[in-house]
Amino acid sequence: MVSDPMRKSRIREAAEKEERDFYAGRAGAEWLSALEPVGSDASKPFLEIAPWLIVIFGARKGVENGKPPKNYYVPESVGIASGFLIAALDHAGLAALTHTPNLMSFLNEVLERPDPEEAYILLVLGHPAEGATVPRHAKEKKTLEQIASFR
Numbered sequence: 001m002v003s004d005p006m007r008k009s010r011i012r013e014a015a016e017k018e019e020r021d022f023y024a025g026r027a028g029a030e031w032l033s034a035l036e037p038v039g040s041d042a043s044k045p046f047l048e049i050a051p052w053l054i055v056i057f058g059a060r061k062g063v064e065n066g067k068p069p070k071n072y073y074v075p076e077s078v079g080i081a082s083g084f085l086i087a088a089l090d091h092a093g094l095a096a097l098t099h100t101p102n103l104m105s106f107l108n109e110v111l112e113r114p115d116p117e118e119a120y121i122l123l124v125l126g127h128p129a130e131g132a133t134v135p136r137h138a139k140e141k142k143t144l145e146q147i148a149s150f151r
Contacts, residue, residue, distance in 0.1 A: 003053075023042050055122055095126060101122070
C-alpha cells in the first residue's frame with residue numbers, strides 16, 4: 001500500500017507519461033473510441049489526491065533454491081483475489097478505482113519490486129469526495145440471458 005506523497009507523485013508522473021503515449025497513438029482509434037464515453041484522458045490527479053494506492057503484482061516465475069519455478073494460474077489468481085479485495089473495501093465504505101495504464105512496468109522501478117513481478121492493477125483507494133458521483137456502470141448492464149445459459 002502506498003500512502004507516501006512523494007512516492008504517489010512519482011507514480012502519477014510515470015503513469016501520466018505512459019498515458020500520454022497511449023492517447024497519442026499507442027491505443028489505436030478503436031480503443032480510444034471505446035474510452036470516449038468514459039471521458040478518460042492522460043491526466044491522473046487522483047493518483048496523488050487519493051489517500052492510498054494499492055499496487056497488485058503477480059509473478060509468473062519466482063526464485064526458489066536458485067532455480068526459477070513457474071507459478072501457475074497467476075492472472076486468474078490475481079483477478080479473483082483482487083475481486084475479493086475490492087468487494088471487501090466497498091463493504092468497508094471505501095471507494096476503489098481500478099487503474100490499469102497500458103504498460104505498468106514503471107511501477108516496478110518506483111516501488112523497487114523485482115523484475116519477475118508484474119503489476120496487474122493500480123487500485124486507487126479512499127472515501128469519495130463530497131458531492132462526488134461514483135458511477136456504478138459505465139455502460140448498461142447486459143441481461144442475464146446475454147451472459148448465462150442454463151441447461
